[in-house]
Amino acid sequence: MVKLERRPEASQLMSYASPLIAIALMLIGGLLLFTALGKDPIEGFKVFFINPISDSYGISELFLKATPLMLCAIGLAVGFRANVWNIGAEGQLIVGAVAASAVALYFYETESSQFLVLSLMVITGATGGMLWAAIPAFLKTRFDTNEILVSLMLVYVAQLLVSWLVHGPMMDPDGFNFPQSRLFEDSALLPILFEGTRLNLAFGFAVSALLVGYIFMFRSFAGFQMQVAGYAKDAARYAGFSAKRMIWIGMLSGGAMAGLAGMSEVAGPMGQITDHVSNNYGFAAIIVAFVARLNPVGIFFASLLMALLYLGGEQAQQYLALPSSISNVFQGMLLMFLLGSDVLINYRVRWKEAVA
Amino acid sequence: MTSATDDEQGLRLELSGITKIYPAVIANEDVSLAVRRGEIHAVLGENGAGKSTLMKMIYGVTHPDRGGMKWEGQVLKVESPAHARSLGIGMVFQHFSLFETLTVVENVALALPGNPDLAELAAQIIEVSNRYGLPVDPQRLVHALSVGERQRVEIIRCLLQNPKLLIMDEPTSVLTPQAVRKLFDTLRQLAAEGCSILYISHKLDEIQELCHVATVLRDGKVTGHCIPAEETPQSMASLMIGKELPVPEHSVPAEPGDVCLQLNRLSKVSDDPFGTDLQDINIELRGGEILGIAGVSGNGQQELLYALSGEFPVDDANAIVICGHPSGCDMPDRRRRNGMGFVPEERLGRGAVPRMSLTENALLTAHRADMLRHGMIQFERIAAFARKCIADFNVKCGGEEHAANSLSGGNLQKFIMGREILLAPKLLVVAQPTWGVDVGAAAFIRQRLIDLRDEGTAILVISEELEELFEISDRIAVIANGQLSPAKRLADTSIDEIGIWMSGMWEAPATAEAHAHG
Numbered sequence: 001m002v003k004l005e006r007r008p009e010a011s012q013l014m015s016y017a018s019p020l021i022a023i024a025l026m027l028i029g030g031l032l033l034f035t036a037l038g039k040d041p042i043e044g045f046k047v048f049f050i051n052p053i054s055d056s057y058g059i060s061e062l063f064l065k066a067t068p069l070m071l072c073a074i075g076l077a078v079g080f081r082a083n084v085w086n087i088g089a090e091g092q093l094i095v096g097a098v099a100a101s102a103v104a105l106y107f108y109e110t111e112s113s114q115f116l117v118l119s120l121m122v123i124t125g126a127t128g129g130m131l132w133a134a135i136p137a138f139l140k141t142r143f144d145t146n147e148i149l150v151s152l153m154l155v156y157v158a159q160l161l162v163s164w165l166v167h168g169p170m171m172d173p174d175g176f177n178f179p180q181s182r183l184f185e186d187s188a189l190l191p192i193l194f195e196g197t198r199l200n201l202a203f204g205f206a207v208s209a210l211l212v213g214y215i216f217m218f219r220s221f222a223g224f225q226m227q228v229a230g231y232a233k234d235a236a237r238y239a240g241f242s243a244k245r246m247i248w249i250g251m252l253s254g255g256a257m258a259g260l261a262g263m264s265e266v267a268g269p270m271g272q273i274t275d276h277v278s279n280n281y282g283f284a285a286i287i288v289a290f291v292a293r294l295n296p297v298g299i300f301f302a303s304l305l306m307a308l309l310y311l312g313g314e315q316a317q318q319y320l321a322l323p324s325s326i327s328n329v330f331q332g333m334l335l336m337f338l339l340g341s342d343v344l345i346n347y348r349v350r351w352k353e354a355v356a
Numbered sequence: 357m358t359s360a361t362d363d364e365q366g367l368r369l370e371l372s373g374i375t376k377i378y379p380a381v382i383a384n385e386d387v388s389l390a391v392r393r394g395e396i397h398a399v400l401g402e403n404g405a406g407k408s409t410l411m412k413m414i415y416g417v418t419h420p421d422r423g424g425m426k427w428e429g430q431v432l433k434v435e436s437p438a439h440a441r442s443l444g445i446g447m448v449f450q451h452f453s454l455f456e457t458l459t460v461v462e463n464v465a466l467a468l469p470g471n472p473d474l475a476e477l478a479a480q481i482i483e484v485s486n487r488y489g490l491p492v493d494p495q496r497l498v499h500a501l502s503v504g505e506r507q508r509v510e511i512i513r514c515l516l517q518n519p520k521l522l523i524m525d526e527p528t529s530v531l532t533p534q535a536v537r538k539l540f541d542t543l544r545q546l547a548a549e550g551c552s553i554l555y556i557s558h559k560l561d562e563i564q565e566l567c568h569v570a571t572v573l574r575d576g577k578v579t580g581h582c583i584p585a586e587e588t589p590q591s592m593a594s595l596m597i598g599k600e601l602p603v604p605e606h607s608v609p610a611e612p613g614d615v616c617l618q619l620n621r622l623s624k625v626s627d628d629p630f631g632t633d634l635q636d637i638n639i640e641l642r643g644g645e646i647l648g649i650a651g652v653s654g655n656g657q658q659e660l661l662y663a664l665s666g667e668f669p670v671d672d673a674n675a676i677v678i679c680g681h682p683s684g685c686d687m688p689d690r691r692r693r694n695g696m697g698f699v700p701e702e703r704l705g706r707g708a709v710p711r712m713s714l715t716e717n718a719l720l721t722a723h724r725a726d727m728l729r730h731g732m733i734q735f736e737r738i739a740a741f742a743r744k745c746i747a748d749f750n751v752k753c754g755g756e757e758h759a760a761n762s763l764s765g766g767n768l769q770k771f772i773m774g775r776e777i778l779l780a781p782k783l784l785v786v787a788q789p790t791w792g793v794d795v796g797a798a799a800f801i802r803q804r805l806i807d808l809r810d811e812g813t814a815i816l817v818i819s820e821e822l823e824e825l826f827e828i829s830d831r832i833a834v835i836a837n838g839q840l841s842p843a844k845r846l847a848d849t850s851i852d853e854i855g856i857w858m859s860g861m862w863e864a865p866a867t868a869e870a871h872a873h874g
Contacts (some may be wrong), residue, residue, distance in 0.1 A: 003800060024430075110814070215732075219732050219733060220726050220731050220732055220733065221719075221723060221732070221733055222729055222731060224716065224719060227712075227714070228709055230718065231709045231710070231711050231712065232705045232706070232709045233710045234702070234705050234706040235705060235706050235707070235708065237667045237688070237706075237722055238667060238688065238698070238700055238706045238707065239688065239689070239720045240666065240687050240688030240689030240690070240691075240692065242687065255848075270765065324801065
């Protein structure tokens with residue numbers, strides 16, 4: 001009989017090593033998968049993990065893809081540290097993108113300054129995400145609903161909302177009825193950081209968000225309060241930290257950052273809004289946050305890894321004729337191996353004869 | 357230690373050379389012990405002396421690295437608690453091993469082999485609980501039980517299995533004196549029937565009264581054997597801690613200061629269907645005095661503490677007046693700003709965050725002592741505060757960066773007590789100040805409370821240990837069924853009277869009013 005037995009003390013070292021172990025296992029799993037699909041595993045590995053970043057343009061694309069992941073993950077991590085489980089960053093990202101797009105389209109052909117339009121887009125994007133996150137926060141604090149379910153269900157509402165908008169009010173009047181908005185004017189597009197790439201100012205937002213997140217988590221008293229709530233709810237109540245305030249901070253930070261990520265997508269690589277505004281970034285960011293152990297430095301690197309899985313998936317589709325869902329398979333393997341390693345950090349496996 | 361002349365048949369349990377080494381510490385070193393049939397055998401030792409580890413090995417929870425065990429003359433190895441129970445070994449843990457989401461009867465059923473009929477088992481529980489004076493409702497959920505009630509469940513669970521050896525780890529700390537008498541009668545009766553009992557306690561007078569022989573442990577080693585009846589509590593304490601026990605000095609109370617806590621007909625319907633409703637509780641507590649509240653656990657102490665601390669505020673602001681501020685509706689931080697300090701019963705998880713360092717745990721309540729600037733934590737200041745707390749309160753630990761859960765219960769309690777006292781409260785509310793704390797630390801904590809009183813702080817102590825309350829209180833009251841008795845000056849009452857009051861029988865309310873305003 002196999003039995004899981006709680007270890008007297010979990011290894012601190014291993015809890016930091018487990019993301020690396022999970023990554024290694026994911027790579028091994030990937031090699032096996034390629035082999036099983038009849039592809040040369042070494043070739044597959046190369047196409048998936050090496051080709052996307054073999055030149056400077058590829059690397060810029062990696063950072064571009066990592067940007068919304070960093071933004072969503074840092075916002076979520078603030079809440080996750082206090083056990084506020086916002087699973088709906090995907091929906092908050094969409095609503096942020098919608099709000100920012102509304103600004104961009106409102107100022108279409110008004111010759112307004114880029115600074116004005118972009119600033120307003122940043123503000124409305126973040127606010128849109130916050131409003132969407134405020135719904136589960138309000139229901140949680142007022143009626144003690146489960147924020148996991150409510151935030152998750154609102155993802156689907158947001159998807160239907162954006163779908164309706166791009167088929168209706170926001171549809172490009174000259175767009176031959178394609179479900180997409182007009183292309184934004186330059187004044188509504190984020191400036192490019194390096195000529196010849198698509199990497200834009202949003203990456204600066206993301207790095208700043210990680211820095212602010214780091215200071216908030218490890219230096220501020222509010223961040224300390226949230227960590228206490230995450231570790232020991234009764235101790236937080238004993239100390240008089242307001243549980244409702246933490247729910248609000250946790251949900252709204254996730255919503256604001258997801259909304260900003262949505263804005264940076266429509267004002268960045270997309271340049272318009274369509275009903276495919278998100279690439280599951282909001283969900284992938286949950287994996288990023290956990291692989292990163294809810295740590296901003298970790299989030300930086302985990303986002304790059306996750307971005308590589310996205311790019312590798314596109315390459316695999318192109319050169320190995322594998323379906324695009326290969327990216328999801330890798331993401332899933334990563335999360336599963338991480339959770340598996342975490343179980344083995346806290347428990348050990350014992351093979352036992354059943355005791356009569 | 358067993359000589360060859362001992363009658364092998366008379367020995368129920370024999371340990372020889374038991375050694376258990378944990379990565380950081382040697383828990384037991386070469387421990388030998390023999391328990392006869394029908395013997396009540398005390399195991400004495402301070403916290404961290406290795407008593408619990410030794411008992412866990414007998415019960416099969418952990419296994420010794422070296423050494424052997426004989427059970428009824430047979431050499432064997434106890435594989436697991438289930439194995440131990442099948443041999444006839446029962447154990448009442450100091451830290452309860454009950455599932456909180458299950459009822460009492462379900463918890464008991466889990467420890468029994470097979471699939472017992474729950475209704476039948478419930479009847480058995482009621483029978484045993486009546487017989488041994490351990491009242492408990494089999495259908496209640498364990499999470500709704502107080503510490504004392506949970507312990508009763510543990511004891512009943514063992515007794516149901518008719519054990520040959522019963523291990524009791526600090527069993528009496530939450531019982532009334534009358535219930536302790538009853539338990540002792542039970543244990544003596546069990547011993548007379550041939551059951552052996554291993555009795556771990558730090559209450560020396562109890563050991564003296566109950567136990568036939570005692571083995572003393574210090575730092576994991578056996579430091580002596582004695583016959584408690586031939587010793588004094590003082591001589592046993594010095595065997596145990598290796599030095600004389602300090603006796604707290606209790607000076608004459610100073611002139612009482614301002615009223616620091618006033619409860620005006622505090623009533624609260626408990627949120628918990630199995631909780632105790634508070635009814636019309638009146639308290640007037642002045643600076644420079646210690647009011648002790650005695651009572652059997654589960655009589656409204658938890659509810660009263662939650663209402664006092666503000667963790668669960670009440671509806672009427674004027675029901676609780678802290679240092680002149682109507683505070684009934686305030687959250688805990690507001691009450692602290694008004695001068696209150698609070699030491700809860702649960703240290704890990706409520707008074708301190710287990711995984712956080714002592715520095716961070718100091719921040720938990722000390723943040724208002726100028727530890728923040730623009731919302732940012734002043735780490736140097738808070739670390740200095742934690743170091744002062746560790747030094748002033750004699751906290752044995754690796755340093756302020758070590759996690760709270762690396763400390764023993766007594767040392768963590770000293771740290772939490774120190775944190776609250778260093779914040780210079782005008783009113784300090786303390787629950788179970790020395791629960792599970794070794795005698796040395798307990799004496800220290802009591803002395804610090806008395807010192808604080810002498811500096812003019814008003815102190816409310818809620819404890820289930822009567823001796824403790826009689827040692828430190830100026831006045832004493834009893835909580836029973838959610839009602840509070842009048843408070844009596846220590847000189848005007850006795851342990852016997854308070855013991856009777858603990859079952860809810862005190863004078864008519866008219867007298868109570870007179871006392872409350874007197």
